[in-house]
Amino acid sequence: xxxxxxxxxxxxxxxxxxNRILNIDDTSEDSTQNVLCQLHYDQTRDALLRSHWxxxxxxxxxxxxxxxxxxxxxxxxxxxPDDFLAxxxxxxxxxxxxxxxxxxxxxxxxxxxxxxMFIRYIKQVTDPDxxxxxxxxxxxxxxALKLVSPLGGGEPRLRKELKDDLYVLMQSVRALxxxxxxxxxxxxxxxxxxx
Numbered sequence: 001x002x003x004x005x006x007x008x009x010x011x012x013x014x015x016x017x018x019n020r021i022l023n024i025d026d027t028s029e030d031s032t033q034n035v036l037c038q039l040h041y042d043q044t045r046d047a048l049l050r051s052h053w054x055x056x057x058x059x060x061x062x063x064x065x066x067x068x069x070x071x072x073x074x075x076x077x078x079x080x081p082d083d084f085l086a087x088x089x090x091x092x093x094x095x096x097x098x099x100x101x102x103x104x105x106x107x108x109x110x111x112x113x114x115x116x117m118f119i120r121y122i123k124q125v126t127d128p129d130x131x132x133x134x135x136x137x138x139x140x141x142x143x144a145l146k147l148v149s150p151l152g153g154g155e156p157r158l159r160k161e162l163k164d165d166l167y168v169l170m171q172s173v174r175a176l177x178x179x180x181x182x183x184x185x186x187x188x189x190x191x192x193x194x195x
Contacts, residue, residue: 003128008136009037012143015162016152033151040146048139049122050086052173055180056132057125058088063110063117074104074111083123084108091118134173141166 010020013033021034024041049057063078070077087105103112110117125131131139145162152158 003131003136005041005128008128008139009033009041009143011136011140012147013037013151015140015144016148016158018147018151033147036147036150037143040143044142044146045126045139046085046124048135048142049124052170053088053177054122054132054135055177056130056135057085057122058120059083059123060091060118060120063119065115066109070111075113076111076115076117078110078112078117080105080108080110081121081123084121085124086122088120088122091120134169134176137169138166138173141169 004024006021006024009024013020018033019031021031021037022029024034024037026034027038059081061081063080066077066079068077069075090103103110103114103117105111110119128136141162145159145166148154148159148162
C-alpha cells in the first residue's frame with residue numbers, strides 16, 4: 001500500500017483522538033479536520049525538511065550562472081534549484097585545499113565571487129513514498145502538535161506528551177545519523193561549519 005498525505009494526517013489526528021479525514025485533496029470535504037490538515041500539512045513538511053539534514057532529501061548540483069551580474073559586492077549570481085529548501089555546503093577543491101570565498105543567499109539566488117559553484121542542499125520532497133520512516137514519525141508528531149489546540153481541546157497533558165515523544169524521537173534520529181555517516185578525513189572547513 002502506498003503512503004499518502006491523507007494517511008499521515010490521519011496518523012496525526014489519531015494521536016490527538018480526532019476524527020479521520022477521507023482525502024486531504026478533496027476540497028468539498030469541509031470538516032474542520034480536513035481544512036486544518038490542508039492548512040498545515042505542506043508548511044509543516046517543508047519546515048521539518050529544512051530543520052534537519054534528512055538523508056532522503058539530500059541533493060548535489062552544479063549551479064547554473066544566471067547570466068546576471070549583481071549590482072554590487074559580488075561578481076556572480078547563480079540560480080538555486082526549484083526544489084531548494086536549505087543549503088548544506090559548498091564543494092571545495094580538496095586537492096588544492098583552497099577555501100571558497102564567501103557567498104550569500106538572496107531569494108532564489110546565490111551570490112559569490114566564484115565563477116562556478118557546486119552545492120549540497122536539502123530539496124523539497126513531496127511524495128510520502130520517498131519519506132524516511134523516521135521523518136514520517138516526526139511529521140506526524142509535528143502535525144499533531146499543530147492540531148491539538150483546535151481539535152484536541154488544547155489539553156496540556158496531551159501537548160506535553162506529544163512534545164516529549166518528539167524530543168525522544170529526534171534524539172534517535174540524530175543518533176542514527178551519526179551511526180550512518182563515515183566521512184573521516186573527508187570533511188572540509190565548510191562541512192564542519194554546517195554540521
